[in-house]
Amino acid sequence: MGEDGEFARQMLAGVNPVNIELLRELPISSKLDPDVYGPPESALTKEVIERDLLEMSLEEAFEEKRLFILDHHDQILPFVNKMNSLPGIKTYASRTVFYLSNAGVLRPLAIELSLPPTSSSSAGSKRVFTHGQDATTQWMWKLAKAHVWPNDASIHQIVNHLLRTHVCTEPYIIAMHRQLSVMHPIYKLLYPHMRYTLAVNAFARKNLISGGGIIEASYSPGKYAMGLSSAAYKTMWRFDMDALPADLLQRGMAVQDPCMPSGVKLVIEDYPYASDGLLIWQAIKELAEAYVEHFYCEPNSVKSDLELQAWWDEILNIGHADKRNEPWWPKLHTNEDLSSILTTMIWTTSGQHAAINFGQYPFGGCPLNRPTFMRRLIPQEGEPDYEKFKLNPEEFFLSSLPTRYQASKVMATQESVSSHSPDEEYLGKPNSSGNHWTNDEDIQNLYSKFADQLEAIEKMINLRNKDIQLQNRCGAGVPPYELLHPTSGPGVTGRGIPKSVSA
Numbered sequence: 001m002g003e004d005g006e007f008a009r010q011m012l013a014g015v016n017p018v019n020i021e022l023l024r025e026l027p028i029s030s031k032l033d034p035d036v037y038g039p040p041e042s043a044l045t046k047e048v049i050e051r052d053l054l055e056m057s058l059e060e061a062f063e064e065k066r067l068f069i070l071d072h073h074d075q076i077l078p079f080v081n082k083m084n085s086l087p088g089i090k091t092y093a094s095r096t097v098f099y100l101s102n103a104g105v106l107r108p109l110a111i112e113l114s115l116p117p118t119s120s121s122s123a124g125s126k127r128v129f130t131h132g133q134d135a136t137t138q139w140m141w142k143l144a145k146a147h148v149w150p151n152d153a154s155i156h157q158i159v160n161h162l163l164r165t166h167v168c169t170e171p172y173i174i175a176m177h178r179q180l181s182v183m184h185p186i187y188k189l190l191y192p193h194m195r196y197t198l199a200v201n202a203f204a205r206k207n208l209i210s211g212g213g214i215i216e217a218s219y220s221p222g223k224y225a226m227g228l229s230s231a232a233y234k235t236m237w238r239f240d241m242d243a244l245p246a247d248l249l250q251r252g253m254a255v256q257d258p259c260m261p262s263g264v265k266l267v268i269e270d271y272p273y274a275s276d277g278l279l280i281w282q283a284i285k286e287l288a289e290a291y292v293e294h295f296y297c298e299p300n301s302v303k304s305d306l307e308l309q310a311w312w313d314e315i316l317n318i319g320h321a322d323k324r325n326e327p328w329w330p331k332l333h334t335n336e337d338l339s340s341i342l343t344t345m346i347w348t349t350s351g352q353h354a355a356i357n358f359g360q361y362p363f364g365g366c367p368l369n370r371p372t373f374m375r376r377l378i379p380q381e382g383e384p385d386y387e388k389f390k391l392n393p394e395e396f397f398l399s400s401l402p403t404r405y406q407a408s409k410v411m412a413t414q415e416s417v418s419s420h421s422p423d424e425e426y427l428g429k430p431n432s433s434g435n436h437w438t439n440d441e442d443i444q445n446l447y448s449k450f451a452d453q454l455e456a457i458e459k460m461i462n463l464r465n466k467d468i469q470l471q472n473r474c475g476a477g478v479p480p481y482e483l484l485h486p487t488s489g490p491g492v493t494g495r496g497i498p499k500s501v502s503a
């Protein structure tokens with residue numbers, strides 16, 4: 001697949017497949033305050049993008065939805081000067097534009113690496129890198145790609161993993177224990193999806209995301225990691241966008257299609273995370289809908305369920321108090337409202353967390369594939385480092401990566417968080433705890449049907465991984481996409497969907 005192909009493939013089938021989006025228009029513009037962060041226009045202009053588009057015109061590429069972008073600029077740039085003042089950290093804010101070729105393969109076209117204004121440079125800098133034409137520019141391209149990863153690794157770990165799956169779900173769990181009786185049907189439905197999460201989060205607060213802890217030591221935001229997480233919560237987190245179809249639509253990676261079971265059609269058909277994810281999403285949705293219909297058969301029964309209303313009220317007004325006035329919170333009035341809220345919660349704690357969590361060691365264990373930070377900026381002509389780079393680019397490249405000790409620390413952490421415990425409970429399998437036990441035959445049948453669906457999905461995923469047409473998950477040297485394969489054995493397997501955020 002080649003180095004560029006593998007770089008792009010991981011946007012669709014790697015450990016962070018949730019940030020790539022359709023490039024809708026040019027010029028690309030920042031939403032940050034220009035008085036603080038300089039001119040909003042990106043240096044990835046029409047001319048830059050057009051230059052390497054060999055198969056079609058720019059207009060055709062837009063019309064056929066062939067251009068995509070990984071845009072970490074606005075989330076990272078406000079932290080870049082702080083990060084670059086930390087010892088041993090050198091970073092940029094990145095944007096990467098991709099092109100989906102006629103052969104159906106995604107390729108990086110151009111990378112923009114930006115530095116914000118400083119006291120010595122009032123405009124900041126925006127450098128553009130494209131495929132190299134000679135030895136020097138090819139090495140520059142390699143360095144530019146390496147600098148995209150720390151942005152992506154930080155957003156993955158601190159925003160998509162920690163914030164959106166571990167932390168934002170805590171209020172659902174606390175409110176469930178406070179407001180719902182253990183005999184309440186929604187308690188029984190949710191309980192297996194909330195297992196171990198509070199304990200895992202407490203452990204993380206003490207040992208991983210604590211001041212001076214492993215996350216600060218291993219990712220480029222360093223001691224600003226929690227600041228980055230808080231900023232993301234403030235500016236981008238929305239409960240309704242944690243629903244997989246809504247997230248795909250928002251990123252332009254899918255379009256509305258009432259003929260599809262999930263209501264959406266993927267723009268890139270071979271998008272392993274999304275195509276497997278929609279199967280899991282749909283199975284959860286059908287279970288939640290049937291479950292809700294069974295228990296809420298009277299008109300207004302959702303609205304008049306005082307425990308349930310108190311649970312939702314606490315999530316909005318206490319757990320997520322900072323967001324309590326946001327207009328996007330779903331109402332909890334109807335059966336449809338309830339099943340939709342439950343589907344999003346169960347998907348987030350099971351499939352979404354699995355897709356984001358258990359590939360950490362397979363993809364991030366090797367710093368050459370996905371460094372979590374870099375130690376040197378890319379030198380420019382005239383700078384002392386430029387001569388060192390030209391003399392021995394390989395040595396320069398390696399000395400930009402984390403040291404062996406730093407890399408080993410990251411590797412050990414990734415290994416431990418990617419591991420399934422021997423008592424893991426997988427989606428579609430029986431629960432070991434008796435708390436949600438029921439002798440209601442209709443409900444037992446619903447769970448049996450759900451288990452059958454998950455088994456069928458597992459078979460479908462195995463078939464997809466053998467389909468040579470699906471180049472992002474099958475082919476020489478291409479790893480199968482198994483992060484949404486429902487079952488797994490214990491240990492680091494790169495597969496398996498636990499019911500809850502338990503690692």
Ligand SMILES: [Fe+2]
Nearest residue numbers: 161357501503
């Ligand atoms: Fe996790």
